[in-house]
Amino acid sequence: MAQDAKYVTLTDANFASEVLESDQPVLVDFWATWCGPCRIIAPVIVELADEFEGKAKIGKLDVDHNPQTAMQYGVRSIPTLLFFKDGQVVDQLVGTAPKKVLAAKLEALAGQPA
Amino acid sequence: MEGIDFGSAEHRKVVIIGTGPAGLTAAIYSARANFAPLVIQGPEPGGQLITTTDVENYPGFPDGIMGPDMMQMFEKQAERFGAELRWGTVTSVDLSQRPFKLIVDEETPVTADTVIVSTGASAMYLGLENESRLLGHGVSACATCDGAFFREQNVAIVGGGDTAMEEALFLTRFASKIFLIHRRGEFRASKIMQDRVLSHEKIEVLWNTTVEDIRGDKLVEGLVIKDVNTGEVRDLDVEGFFVAIGHTPNTDLFKDFLDMDETGYIQTQSDSTYTNIEGVFACGDAQDHIYRQAVTAAGTGCMAAIDAERWLADQEA
Numbered sequence: 001m002a003q004d005a006k007y008v009t010l011t012d013a014n015f016a017s018e019v020l021e022s023d024q025p026v027l028v029d030f031w032a033t034w035c036g037p038c039r040i041i042a043p044v045i046v047e048l049a050d051e052f053e054g055k056a057k058i059g060k061l062d063v064d065h066n067p068q069t070a071m072q073y074g075v076r077s078i079p080t081l082l083f084f085k086d087g088q089v090v091d092q093l094v095g096t097a098p099k100k101v102l103a104a105k106l107e108a109l110a111g112q113p114a
Numbered sequence: 115m116e117g118i119d120f121g122s123a124e125h126r127k128v129v130i131i132g133t134g135p136a137g138l139t140a141a142i143y144s145a146r147a148n149f150a151p152l153v154i155q156g157p158e159p160g161g162q163l164i165t166t167t168d169v170e171n172y173p174g175f176p177d178g179i180m181g182p183d184m185m186q187m188f189e190k191q192a193e194r195f196g197a198e199l200r201w202g203t204v205t206s207v208d209l210s211q212r213p214f215k216l217i218v219d220e221e222t223p224v225t226a227d228t229v230i231v232s233t234g235a236s237a238m239y240l241g242l243e244n245e246s247r248l249l250g251h252g253v254s255a256c257a258t259c260d261g262a263f264f265r266e267q268n269v270a271i272v273g274g275g276d277t278a279m280e281e282a283l284f285l286t287r288f289a290s291k292i293f294l295i296h297r298r299g300e301f302r303a304s305k306i307m308q309d310r311v312l313s314h315e316k317i318e319v320l321w322n323t324t325v326e327d328i329r330g331d332k333l334v335e336g337l338v339i340k341d342v343n344t345g346e347v348r349d350l351d352v353e354g355f356f357v358a359i360g361h362t363p364n365t366d367l368f369k370d371f372l373d374m375d376e377t378g379y380i381q382t383q384s385d386s387t388y389t390n391i392e393g394v395f396a397c398g399d400a401q402d403h404i405y406r407q408a409v410t411a412a413g414t415g416c417m418a419a420i421d422a423e424r425w426l427a428d429q430e431a
């Protein structure tokens with residue numbers, strides 16, 4: 001599955017160019033390998049990346065390897081999902097949430113998926 | 115129930131609500147009995163074990179196993195025999211007549227001959243306004259999820275049971291200092307866990323103390339705590355605040371139909387998982403405030419599947 005994944009792997013280095021300067025709304029999933037609830041939500045993130053391709057960008061940021069960005073946005077729980085538009089955080093969710101909820105938030109920012 | 119058309123609703127002989135050890139064990143048994151149960155995962159798939167680390171007391175795993183790994187194994191085992199796990203949350207039920215009616219995510223109707231309630235319990239919070247505001251920004255109910263954000267920092271945890279002990283000990287891996295706040299002068303946790311906590315150099319217990327408020331604008335900066343004996347109120351500077359004050363059963367959905375005790379635990383008939391409604395069975399933490407173990411939840415999940423199977427057979431006889 002990994003080779004088909006349409007999400008972007010975010011890092012402290014590429015966060016500005018991929019997220020803050022993105023023309024599309026961006027959903028960022030702050031996660032880590034040791035986080036149980038992150039595993040629950042991981043397949044949903046992959047599905048959303050597929051469904052919203054061309055409309056919104058979906059990114060995953062491993063907080064262990066990219067602590068600066070996590071610190072900068074005050075992330076102290078994972079999974080935390082931040083929704084960015086025009087470089088600003090416009091919505092957020094802490095913990096797992098049903099796909100429907102995430103999709104609705106993305107639709108509000110990006111319109112219906114294709 | 116208004117506005118939802120049940121005319122073409124999907125029908126199952128067995129619908130299981132919740133996917134902790136109870137629900138998934140019920141799913142394994144029910145699937146092996148060829149009922150192809152529909153298992154609706156709920157808002158916290160995998161249940162409380164998803165937020166634990168090592169499970170050391172589940173038989174068959176002599177070296178322990180990670181909670182999330184164990185729940186994946188449960189899922190795989192249920193699916194192997196034809197259980198269908200579906201992401202979604204049951205948002206309303208009508209158990210007043212058979213077939214029972216359920217609505218998933220406020221839009222999808224499902225009908226069922228039997229319902230197995232395995233909705234479990236969820237972590238409780240203190241209920242402070244600043245607690246919900248700062249959730250995810252220093253306030254957490256899951257040390258094993260969030261402890262790593264507090265390397266070399268001071269944190270506090272409130273609680274007095276095994277969960278609080280386990281989380282306090284887990285936090286010692288990261289935090290430089292852990293204040294364990296408890297409103298009484300003794301813990302209700304097991305002796306072995308208490309001993310580990312009380313002998314740990316990084317953990318300081320604040321007995322007879324309550325948390326009055328949480329300070330911080332964007333991130334937690336500290337607590338306002340109160341000595342219940344003297345009434346003295348003071349600030350405690352911490353960057354993280356963990357809540358481990360117990361659990362509450364996820365049974366609100368059923369309160370118009372099922373008999374419960376005053377704290378919301380579903381009452382089952384002795385030596386069974388029968389509820390007051392025929393065809394509805396309850397298992398796991400939704401009906402157990404005494405043992406609340408993965409293995410007891412699995413045990414009652416098995417009982418519920420067998421009870422449902424026999425009840426269905428009696429209906430057809």
